[in-house]
Amino acid sequence: MLLVATPNICELRIPFPSSSLAQIALSSLDPKPEPRKEGISKELDVTEDILHVRWRADEARILRVSISSFLKHLSLVVETMDLFGSPVA
Template identity: 40%
Template sequence: MEAAGGGAGGPDDGEAPRVPRPLHVPGPGGDATSTTGMQEARVYIFALCVPFLSHLEAVVACASLVPYHDPHGGAVEEEFSVFGSVLAARWRAEDPRLLRLSIINFLDQLSLVMENTQRLGPPDSR
């Protein structure tokens, strides 16, 4: 073993020092690998915050965007909530393709909600 700072890949060579990779890298929550021997499915999570001009607009948008039926049979979990004038959306799925489809559908609906909100103007101006 060579002393720190010298030899191939050391700081004196202009390269970053080589550090051995750990055998397991914990997931986002710091979880350890399951010891049951079964590999767990990877879960994909996507979150998005959409600001509105008022709390009322965010509530109306949330009510308009809440899914009325699940075309994927529960494969994609969707959560919508309002904090002040911000609509928060969160998706969770094991299949990245279904997750993508769900997000695209949401963004399409969101664009229609935003267009209607702009056409109608602020709620207090009506």
């Protein structure tokens, strides 16, 4: 996992064992809207087996809360993938 941060902007790149698992993670995490729409934006996409996440926020506090919430959801998604195994093609 690679984290790149500048003031009120953060980029996270999360590698997965396959592109299909990265796509499943994207599908699971993308529909989660921010509780506070103003002051923050989050973009997710997948390139090959890497999930890319980019945040922009007006305040560092809002950015921190959003990243923390995202990482909790990501942890749950990864634990679920581990529990159920690789998807059937």
